[in-house]
Amino acid sequence: MGAKDVLVVGGAGYVGSHTVRYLVRKGYRPVVFDNLSTGHRASVPRGVPFVKGDLLKPASIGRALEKAPFAAVFHFAAKALVGESVENPALYYRENVTGTLNLLEAMLAHRVKRIVFSSTAATYGNVEAVPLTEDHPKNPCNPYGFTKWAIERMLEDFHAAYGLRSVRLRYFNAAGCDPSGEIGEDHDPETHLIPNILKAALNSRRKMKIFGDDYPTIDGTCVRDYIHVTDLAQAHVLALDAMKKDVHCDAFNLGNGNGYSCMQVVEAARRVTGRSIAVTVTGRRPGDPAILVAGADRARDVLGWSPAHDSLDEIVETAWRWMVAHPRGYVG
Ligand code: UFG
Numbered sequence: 001m002g003a004k005d006v007l008v009v010g011g012a013g014y015v016g017s018h019t020v021r022y023l024v025r026k027g028y029r030p031v032v033f034d035n036l037s038t039g040h041r042a043s044v045p046r047g048v049p050f051v052k053g054d055l056l057k058p059a060s061i062g063r064a065l066e067k068a069p070f071a072a073v074f075h076f077a078a079k080a081l082v083g084e085s086v087e088n089p090a091l092y093y094r095e096n097v098t099g100t101l102n103l104l105e106a107m108l109a110h111r112v113k114r115i116v117f118s119s120t121a122a123t124y125g126n127v128e129a130v131p132l133t134e135d136h137p138k139n140p141c142n143p144y145g146f147t148k149w150a151i152e153r154m155l156e157d158f159h160a161a162y163g164l165r166s167v168r169l170r171y172f173n174a175a176g177c178d179p180s181g182e183i184g185e186d187h188d189p190e191t192h193l194i195p196n197i198l199k200a201a202l203n204s205r206r207k208m209k210i211f212g213d214d215y216p217t218i219d220g221t222c223v224r225d226y227i228h229v230t231d232l233a234q235a236h237v238l239a240l241d242a243m244k245k246d247v248h249c250d251a252f253n254l255g256n257g258n259g260y261s262c263m264q265v266v267e268a269a270r271r272v273t274g275r276s277i278a279v280t281v282t283g284r285r286p287g288d289p290a291i292l293v294a295g296a297d298r299a300r301d302v303l304g305w306s307p308a309h310d311s312l313d314e315i316v317e318t319a320w321r322w323m324v325a326h327p328r329g330y331v332g
Contacts, residue, residue: 005068010077012039022233055099072114085144096147131295159249167239172255177322184322186329212284221262225255228309255294
């Protein structure tokens with residue numbers, strides 16, 4: 001087995017592409033597998049092999065798995081918009097659950113026995129207490145969260161029955177960009193808070209919409225735990241190291257443990273960009289919980305994870321660097 005050969009499924013997406021960079025820096029040999037439905041070919045570094053394929057076409061996964069004797073798969077590929085999942089759950093169950101089942105079966109057939117899976121805070125749903133620990137009840141409040149939770153259960157069953165090792169990483173709010181400014185966040189449509197604030201900073205005719213200011217929080221706007229995408233990447237590599245030792249099937253929250261309201265993020269963006277950012281408050285966005293903050297002690301204790309970019313201003317600053325250099329995203 002090539003200990004440094006890893007397959008990165010969804011490696012042309014936002015978190016996937018940052019992890020590919022991190023893997024290369026750490027001496028791994030990633031192969032990227034992506035259908036480019038939301039990912040960007042331009043985000044894959046020169047010299048990293050790229051396979052265009054789709055998890056719903058099992059033959060294409062087989063072709064990718066034949067490229068090397070992979071030590072592990074990192075699985076980022078998923079549909080990930082809460083609102084879209086409510087409108088079109090069939091798409092989410094098909095792409096996320098069936099797609100992952102196809103991937104796991106192909107891994108078993110090719111004797112690849114380790115997977116790091118991108119899970120989400122959305123598996124918890126309605127939150128009873130923050131900071132959230134991994135054993136908090138799972139009550140997803142939308143189909144997206146259900147598909148990720150279903151996959152987590154699938155991974156536990158595959159470990160028990162087939163010995164497939166897995167680490168499920170529950171991201172809180174992935175944010176920021178590679179400090180080089182060369183790769184970043186480019187979604188169409190863009191639904192996330194920080195890039196939308198920065199788009200308003202870039203274009204003074206654009207007003208930033210804040211969804212609701214009547215939540216039971218410090219200033220009435222929703223509170224989230226923003227975690228730098230490079231710190232997420234670090235956790236993936238540590239998860240693989242841990243799976244080679246005594247972590248065989250486990251889940252970890254990934255967040256800084258600091259909650260910031262939407263208005264506090266706008267203030268950070270004003271500080272970082274030096275621009276006045278026009279804000280308008282509209283109604284609540286359906287499905288938004290008031291507060292999500294991670295308890296991430298397990299990732300620190302068990303994986304040895306230690307986020308390096310934990311200040312909100314630094315997170316926003318790296319996102320701004322990317323946006324200034326690439327105002328039209330990868331197209332430009
Ligand atoms: N928000 C705005 N205006 C915008 C965009 C977002 O006010 O233009 C608000 C949202 O209402 C929310 C906060 O900013 O209160 C954060 O919203 P994001 O869309 O950036 O992130 P979410 O917390 O909704 O979603 C993230 C991930 C999901 C994951 C979820 C887990 O993007 O994939 O966390 O709860 F499911």
